[in-house]
Amino acid sequence: MNCALSSHDASLPDDLGGQILTIKAAVMLGVCSLALSGCGTVHTVLQNDEDAARSLRKQKTYCQSIPRIYSGLAYDFCVLNAPPDPTGFLVPLVLLDLALSGIADTMSLPYTIYRQASDGNLTIYWRVGRG
Numbered sequence: 001m002n003c004a005l006s007s008h009d010a011s012l013p014d015d016l017g018g019q020i021l022t023i024k025a026a027v028m029l030g031v032c033s034l035a036l037s038g039c040g041t042v043h044t045v046l047q048n049d050e051d052a053a054r055s056l057r058k059q060k061t062y063c064q065s066i067p068r069i070y071s072g073l074a075y076d077f078c079v080l081n082a083p084p085d086p087t088g089f090l091v092p093l094v095l096l097d098l099a100l101s102g103i104a105d106t107m108s109l110p111y112t113i114y115r116q117a118s119d120g121n122l123t124i125y126w127r128v129g130r131g
Contacts, residue, residue, distance in 0.1 A: 039097055040079070041072030041104035044122060045112065053124045065123045068116040069109070072101030078124070 044052045044066070056063065056078055063078035076098050085091065105112070 039072065039104065040075030040101040041108065044068070044071035044075050045104075045108050049119075049122055052122060056124045061124065064125050065121040067121050068112045068119065070102075070105045071112060071122060072105045073098060076101055 043055055052075070056066075056075065059079050059082045061078040061082040063074075063081055066074035066078060076094050079094050080091070
């Protein structure tokens with residue numbers, strides 16, 4: 001009598017021998033990574049200022065600067081304050097990201113308050129100083 005479990009026996013029972021759970025996990029992982037890769041908080045808090053500003057300039061936003069406090073929400077609103085996306089694919093993702101960024105911005109609030117006090121707003125477009 002063999003008491004060892006094979007990998008097939010260890011999976012939860014379903015019609016396809018565990019395949020459905022693997023596909024669901026892959027889809028959820030893909031959705032979460034897509035949401036986090038576009039997350040405004042990730043762009044503004046975890047990346048350097050130049051990359052965040054470059055990303056917003058690439059979207060051709062009309063925003064000139066954003067505050068560091070709740071910067072993820074401000075980032076998402078600036079993406080929405082850009083010329084319309086011709087595919088229409090971006091708006092639902094940004095609306096979903098608003099909720100995620102609100103949560104992440106609240107968790108990073110002590111750090112962003114410090115950065116706002118020490119560095120000021122995150123400048124997107126800047127003008128060369130006139131001499």
